[in-house]
Amino acid sequence: MGVFGAALVFLVGCGSRTVGTATGVEATGAAAEGGATGGAVAAPAWTLSAPIRIDGVRTTDGGRSLVVGAEVPDGPVDVDCVRDLRGALDTVEHGTVYVSVTYESRSQDREAGCTGTRRVEAKVDLGEPLGSRRVMVNSWNVYTPAGATPPALRPCDENGCDPTPPRCTPSSYRQAVDDTDIPKHTNWDERGCDETWLVLDLSTRMGPACGDAGDGCASGSITQRWFYRAEPSGWQAVAMNGEAGCTGIREVLPELPEHLCASLPRLGRG
Incomplete structure (x- = not known):
């Protein structure tokens, strides 16, 4: 797996890091704790997150790009629950293309109403056709063009990426x-x-x-x-x-x- 994939797993498993507040500036000192400002509470921080669920991968641009479907937090129309959705190519190793999908979210702000979900799509430029290689998203979900109906890729399930040949066994x-x-x-x-x-x-x-x-x-x-x-x-x-x-x-x-x-x-x- 690539370096970014490993870092993302560590990030999600150990808690999201603070990227900034809703204004893009981190609250510090007494102001962040509501001490010197008369009890004011800082806006919930934007944190780097991975999608709740990956629900599909397909090729586009003649196989030179991927479109990754993902489930992310959602809330009222006047509340921004997700920003800076990104799809990126991590690395290519041993016949597998490793990609990452991330975004920043205030999903922990329950009072803001970010309690629902919605589907989004992130594009990942590969630079060359995918061909017969597999795709691993966020070091967890694996998809393959083998046995799939283009442009969609087939998710690898409990039977693995390579279906058992039809035999009398x-x-x-x-x-x-x-x-x-x-x-x-x-x-x-x-x-x-x-x-x-x-x-x-x-x-x-x-x-x-x-x-x-x-x-x-x-x-x-x-x-x-x-x-x-x-x-x-x-x-x-x-x-x-x-x-x-x-x-x-x-x-x-x-x-x-x-x-x-x-x-x-x-x-x-x-």
């Missing part, structure tokens, strides 16, 4: 489940797999959490059958069907091999 199935729009803690049963196609039955528990048998609590599960196609970024969900055999699914996916659907049982509620 448990780890590859897990990634397929994680990338499917279903509730967490869903179980799967593999119903068929080859180098191009994958069939999974995904079961999600429904109803109350029951205790001992016989307590009168009824719960069950809902099972859905998903069909996936192998893509460079991993298994991609392309269809759902709960009918027995190839009924229905071959109308949607005529290229699906018959041996992957011929023996499929009809799904019912568990």
